[in-house]
Amino acid sequence: MASIAEALAYCNQLLREHGLWEQGWRAAADMAKRRAGVCRYRRRIIGLSAPLTALNTWEQTVDTIRHEIAHALVGPGHAHDAVWQAMATRLGAAPKARCVMKTPPGRYQLHCKRCGKLVREYHRRPRMNFAQAWASCCGREGLGHLQLIAVED
Template sequence: MDQHGLDSWELRFDGAKARAGICRFDRKVIGLSRHLMALFDCDEVIDTVLHEVAHALVGPRHGHDEVWKATARSIGASATRCVSEHAPAVRSAWTGTCPKGHHVTRHRRPLRVASCARCSPEFDLEALITWRRNGSVVPMSDRYEAELRALRRRHTAGGAELPLLGLLDGRWAEAG
C-alpha cells in the first residue's frame, strides 16, 4: 500500500463472509475477509487488495464509476465491481426454502419472518420461507416464533384472509 501513497492506511483482516474487501475511508482501513482470502488463489487476493486500494486512491464519491475503473486498471486491478461468480465462497449456515422450492442463504440466524421475493414482491404468508441450519431443522428464536404467530393470527383474523402488504417497523400496512 505504501507504493500507492497509502502509508497512513492500514490493511486488516475481518470476519466478513459475503464480501471480499472493503475500503473504510473514515478509518483509513482496507478490510479483507479472512475467510475468503483463505479460499482465493494468489491472483484473486492481489486483485481484491488492488480493488480496495483503487477505492482509497479515488475517494468515497466514486464508487465503481469510470474514474475508479481507470485508477484500478492503472494499478493492475481487473476493475470489475464484484468477485467472479466462479470464485470460491463461504458456505452459508442457513438455507431458507419457500413452498415453490426457491432458496435463499444467510450466514446468520434469521431474526425476522420472511417470504420469498421471487414468488411475491410483497410479504405473503403463502410464500413463507422455512429455515434450516446446516441442513437440519432447528428451533427459531422466541421472537421469530412470536412474530410468526402474530402474522398467522392477523392473516386469518375473523376467519377471512386479509390482504397484507407487510411489516413496516413492526406495524401492519393493509391493502385497501
C-alpha cells in the same frame, strides 16, 4: 488458495509503494462472509475478508487488494465511476464493482418444502417470519411452505 497473512503483507507493501502507508493507511483482516474487501476512508483501513481469502485463489485476492487500493487513491467521491476504473486499470485490477468468488456456506438455509428447492442461504439468522412468505419456485402456491434450517458445522 491464499493465506490472510500473505495477503495483508502484500497489501501493506502496495500501500507503501503508492504513498498511502505514510498517510496512515493499513491493511486489516476481518470476518466478512459476503464481500472480499472494503476501503474504509475515515479509518484509513483496507479490510480483507479472512474467510474469503482462504477460499479463493491468490490472483483473486491480489485483484481485490488492487481494487481497494484504487478506492483509497481516488478518494471517497468516486465509487466505481470512470475515475476509479482508470485507477483500477492502472493498478492491474479488473475495473468492475463485483467479482465471482467462492463464499462459505450460510449457517441457515431457507428451503421450500413444497418442491424441495434451496431458496437462499443466510450467514446470520434472519428475523423475518416466513409463515406468510413464498418463493419464486412455487409462487403463491408455496405460501406457508418455507422452512428455515440451521446447518450443523
